[in-house]
Amino acid sequence: MKARVFAWLLLAALAAPVRADDTMPPAPYAYRQLADPRAEAKAEALMETLRCLVCQSQSIADSDAPIAGDMRNQVRLRIARGEDPEEIRAWLVQRYGDYVTYAPRMTRLTWPLFAAPLGLLALAAVLLRRRFTGGRAA
């Protein structure tokens, strides 16, 4: 499966922790949905924005890597327990840092990301300010 292949390629290239395939069955909720469709939708939405740590740029919702399955299991169980998706995200960020979430938080280092749209609009305004004839003039 693609995810596993790429994880394998990545790790092989590193010569650091190589993860051969284990033969254990996946975690209970790795490939199983929650019975409550609303809870499952919540879990799904969260999983799509969490990064699989050993893959090359894939969310845990799109990966066959065992640890991605274990993370899905955690997410589904916690959602079923009634935890808020953002709490779960914060729990993971507390452990792995911002790398684990595809939704960047606003921090000292990331505020320019969120200022970018405003900056671009301002730049466009400056460059364009003389490009139009004013109102009915000209």
Next chain:
Amino acid sequence: MSEPAASAWRTARWALWLPLVLFALFVALVLGGLLRPENRDIPSRMIGQPMPAFALRAAVPDRPGLARGDLADGRAHLVNIFASWCIPCGVEAPQIAQLAAQGAIIDGIAIRDHPEDLAQYLARNGDPYQRIGADDISAVQLAIGSSGVPETFIVDGKGIIRYQHIGDIRPEEVPMILARLKDAS
């Protein structure tokens, strides 16, 4: 190109150099990225934090499992996260044995492993572990911010995580690990 002065207008001069400046920034950025040694490790943020509560069942029948309480016993522990199916774990096994021989208390967390495979692995690679807990769904791994095998954590006598070693421990790293263990006790 001649234009009637009334309708002709120019872009401000600074704006013309803007693309070049932005491009230079881009080149500097990616050059920095290319020159930086590649590092795909994802360090745990749990260093300095207490070990989260957990209790793992025994991974092999002849040894107790592992729980948070076992670690906070006043002595520093080395918690080795490993698996029988993981090739570098076998590579680092002699170093783990060496650490044990020099007095380190070593506990294991076996990730997604069968007891029979594990017993075989221990018979083949040496068995320095005091306790081995079985983590079949990477629950403890996720709780302490570990993202692969092998990884080794130093937990001090109060149960605080002091150090994370990502990847296999190489022979030349053994003294460093021992020193850190000493610091933690």
Next chain:
Amino acid sequence: MLAEFGLAALWLAAALAALQLLGGAMAVRDPDNALGAAVRPVAVVQGLLVAIAFAALVALFGQTDLSVKLVAENSHSAKPLIYKLAGTWGNHEGSMLLWVTVMGLAGGFVALVERRLPEATMRATLAGQAFVSLGFYGFLLFASNPFARLSPPPAEGQGLNPLLQDPGLAFHPPTLYLGYVGLSIAFSFAIGALVTREVGPAFARTMRPWVLGAWIFLTLGITAGSYWAYYDLGWGGWWFWDPVENASLMPWLAATALLHSCSVLAARNALRAWTVMLGVVAFSMSMIGTFLVRSGILTSVHAFAVDPRRGTFILALLAINIGSALVLFALRAATVTEGERFAVTSREGALVFNNVMLSSILGIVLIGTLYPLFTEAFGEKVSVGPPYFNPMTAIFVVPMLLVLAVGPLLRWRRDRLARVQLSLLPPLVVSAGALVAVLALGVRPGLPMVGLVLAPGLAVASMMPLRGRHLRRLPLAVWGMVVAHAGIAVALFGMACDSAFSTEKLVAAHIGDVVAVGPWQVTLSGIEPVAGANWTALEGELLVRYEGGDAIRMTPQARSFWAPPQNTTVSALHTRWNGQLYTVLGEETEDGRWQLRLWWKPFVPLIWGGGFLVALGGVLALAGRVLADLRRIVVRDKIAWRRLRQGRRA
């Protein structure tokens, strides 16, 4: 022999590119220079030679000549012929050779047919093309020779990445490359125009069809690439904001902006410096994209042939090429006035708005893609993904789509909204209807809802320029615009439907079990081993019924390749008019059940259908422009011929 022949052709082509650059440069200083006259023929021959070199490499792959290092490392004798040939560009050296081949052929083609610009500008343009090509020739010849021999030859090759062994994916890279590299022509035209300061409507009219051609290939490449990622990755996603995807989107955004600014420049002699800038930016984005993909500096699911050392080389190349172009721009553009002014409510006004929005989206995608690199310089790793890109690009996409509905109805120079309000009524009514329907269906507020409301109105609005026009006399270019804009609406509808209405089912099923997903009943009726030329697989047999109708057989596979050893899933898809059923066979569970992943995705094929409509619009516009040009040439020749005859009679 063939390898040496190919290498010789490559060297000759490189030498001719040097001559082309020299001749062009001389011609700029002295228009009567003898070398200047040689630039066009040299460009044509250079194109032919590099094409011959590429053909030689394709032939080597076709006969699996294992004494050639590249073939031994990337091919295998037991592979179907089509994948042997596709192996030519499925690696670093081959894809770089494809790159210069497209550049050489495009340059040669321009040299052969383009007669609208002053000769001096043409020569400067071809010199620019040669300048960029030379860097890539040097790269190939000195650092990544595709024809290097291996001695002794191995008994068998190492094979091609199985993921690339797919009929669609085999031709995906060349399609995208035709787009990427086709934009080099826009770059060179911009250089040529800056050198001779000839930036005007003629420049825009000359550049437009070439940009259009490249843009069509880019559109097709991205559309097809997205579809292949959709069925290949096996998780039902079609766009991940992955760095490699972004790398292909950025040149497309720049080229789309360029197409629209070309229209303003051609029709109204305005946006001169801006259009030149976009010409430079579009190809720069192609090179930056190639660099990002090839250097492996950003991790990607779609990464292949990654090599950081070569990344440094490509970075040096693009620094030289883009850097010098931008210096030239800064120095020369100051002497290029921006041309005519215009009112906000006018066709130009709308097109400028479109340009600002497209450029801003480009900016967001670029910043978001590169940001992790930036924070890593400070020792922090972050990930920027869909939760950032979706809303941030929507800030610009939504206003742009609103203006797209109005812009084509406006007149050039100055117009009043009151004049077109009658044409805006039908789209507004349709969108209002869509809003009611969406609310009735209980779609939650969010971007998918915006898309569902906007798309139908936009589809109607894109047809409004046809109102009151004589359809048979309407220029093809207008048809092209209408079709492309409608394509955007169609794709948007597909995207919104996928987000709002898709249902997913993950189950472990025994053979004989029936699973419901959306309106479908899926029965797992069996698992069989099957074998192909270089793989074996477990094939699941699914019998699927839509709302209790006739059973349709679907066969998803879990495939194992043996050269090189690798496992992939092959999803099975069933398409109906109103959506697609997507099935994946997973692993066997301990109790003998089989993991199935099933999705019912209403209207999802419209995403790619819309993409192809956009490309079709491009084809119509291109055909319209080319036919008009040909007609003009025919008329001109007729007049010349008549004059000649009259002269003779006199």
